[in-house]
Amino acid sequence: MQQPHIIYIVADDLGYADLGCYGGRGDAVSPRLDALAQGGLRLTEGYANSPVCSPTRFGLMTMRYQYRIRGGLEEPMGSRTRNLAAMGLPPHMPTLPSLLRQAGYATALIGKWHLGNPPAFGPLKSGYDEFFGAYGGGVDYFTHCANNGSHDLFAGEAETHEVGYLTDLLSRRAVDYVERMATGGKPFFLSLHYTAPHWPWQTRDDARTSADLAGRLFHLDGGNVHSYHRMIQHMDEGIGWLVEALRRKGVLDHTLIVFTSDNGGERFSDNWPLVGGKMDLTEGGIRVPWIAHWPAVIPAGSVSRQHCMTMDWSATLLEVGGGQPDPAHPLDAVSLAPVLRDPSHRFERPLYWRMNHRQQRALRRGDWKYLKVDQHEYLFNLAADERERANLAPREPERFAQMQADWLAWNESVPPIPDDAAVSVGYSAKDMPQR
Template sequence: MKNCMVSRLALIVGLWLVMVPVFSQQNKPKTPPNIIIILADDLGWSELGCYGNRFNETPNLDRLAAGGMRFTQAYATAPVCTPTRIALMIGQHPARVGITDYLDAKDEKFLSPNYVTLNEQLQKAGYHSGLIGKWHLTGDYGKKKGEPAKHGWDEVICSETGYIANGDYFHPYFFMPDITAKTEGEYLTDRLNSEAVDFIKRNQAKPFFLYLSHYAVHTKLAAKAGMVAKYAQKSGAGTKQNNPELAAMLESIDEGVGQIMSTLNELGLRENTLILFTSDNGGESNVTSNAPLRGGKSELYEGGIREPFIAYWPGSIKAGSVSTQVINTLDIYPTLLDLAAVKTTTSSILDGVSIASVLTGNKKSAPRTLYWHYPLPKPHFLGGRSAGAIRNGDFKLIEYFDNGQIQLFNLADDLGEQNDVAEKLPAKRIQLLSQLREWRKKTVTDFQKTTN
């Protein structure tokens, strides 16, 4: 009897010891993930190895995709940078804001501090926020009306204080004259990567939101000489598809991804950090090719708006998953608020949708209809024309405001948008055109509306 009781007691104690970790895990309070957004500038959909590129070398981004989720139908909200960055920061279509083109040096428009930016929302959940790099949500920097400091960032590091056109990648940086180099011959992308690592180390004890916004690979292209020489010697170098200088600039971005991953591993933060990587618009067609997509930056063809998009969060996002879900830059804002359990006010307008369930469950959300509004007083110097567009299902319609031309493409069997079926499918053309114009009436600010 005594031996039986001892055996039962031992069994109970053993079961309890086994169950304690389970109960502890279940009862352990969930903490919101650290969030890192890495945004490349003017990076085309097909520039990464994990998207099929065999000339550029992006091993760290490829590993990020292999360990997380890669989207094949992710879109920028505009074919140029400022409006897409607005969508990222406030979750509203730039057509609502009235800024639908990039802001030049003399432009008095800016993102008003009245909008609640993503970093300000995440601060409600205890996040410490940091912007490193490009902002470009103001035109005239001298007036400082739309500078990052007006938008509640806890830290603003190596972000332009002057207009940034034409690129500037080696110190001294003309658009950041107050920045002192940390190394001789300092390369800007390396500096931003280093600052990102330092930010993570400083803020490892609390939830943080890091927005690492690279200036690369915007023209004028400039990269470290040794890297350029390496790519210049590769087979096929020298064509638009295989640009050694662009490849070298991209490798520097990729190196930073590797440094960030190593830092997260060292600090034990990898499992509780969500990393998103994407770009603001397609590649510039004068320095690269976005093939198999048509067109590039400034155009509403796929080459101007379809982007690489990688989401990485070990244990929450299934490794090696590929999503065909149609998503938009606008979706980042509601997704991150969802994951951080931040509630917006009922009066808040959000044009994107949360894709949290897609990330964590590899599920598809409801079918999407996406809209673009890109009115121009004259053609963009890269070739873009004043236009609007809609994607519904596999069909995409482009309406040109300069001459009334309508183009319709079935992306399911014509990814390169070579076969205009607007005349062959009049009912579909009428449906989508009507839908696009109705959206404009409801969404576009009065002074920005296009007459139909």
């Protein structure tokens, strides 16, 4: 089979049930993404590598647990990170785009990077041929300034001052890339990493409020569920533009599109029936949408309960693109390529997490989940209790002890969290009243 074009779309802080195809209970915010799910594969028990943004992106890029890289131990990298100039994705590290480029792909990142700033770090140093977007975590959608007031919109490593709503700028850049590359004679890999629906909560109609938020993008007094839904609608519309460009160029059937979120939802998101959200290792913080669309390979209308996390999907893209892992950096990820070809195929995939924030630990194996938050430990059967309400540790002491021991053994295989690692003290879904 010829190498497919590959598009890896990542939303920012999108909740598990925000999309219609995942049971969203609000307005119809995602008809294009719902159509991709209907025409392809939807996973119901897929996860992010972390409940916070930059660690997940380290896992996405390296196909290894983010804890193996110093920058991946920040929760996330940002204003509280010590020696921020020294933190980032090392340019010598093999990455999904660099390995696909070795396999013959043209590569581009459009959108959010959040893995370290130039001159030491950046997309162009880690496997991408082209970059347009923001280096940091969150930016104003109109001024394109970060929380400290610095401008954060770049074309390559050059600052650019384009006018417009950021989500639309990213979508139109992606369309332009497809139109340039679709008939270029080589396959392309496009990472389209939106900042939506991450704060500040601004829609296309909110340009007038942008100046009022200058210097305080991380605020707790703004936004509402209606503006949040509109932000998802804007992103969904842009994805529709991209799909139409692929169709217009005659390459849609031979393009693998994967869509997800970097972590669970935040203050206005819908994670039902899950508990918790961003910053939490409860299900609402790490279980996220996963949609894959590839008409030439994936049967339409497929649904899978296969367990997976972000880095597994990156390994999947590497395999279907014909790339090879670097033997000096063995992958922690497991390719899901067999699931794409036969969505009824399932295999056991243990998943491990840890967070310095609230000293959290988690392990999922099969239907069971071991969880520790602060000094409290739990054992849940998620097949029967997705809301993580019935602690079965007293009833299942042997299973609890075994999963606890397995987590501790895994933890010995990755570097420890250093004492100076930054922990976000901002808004967390744990502060929300639960349903």
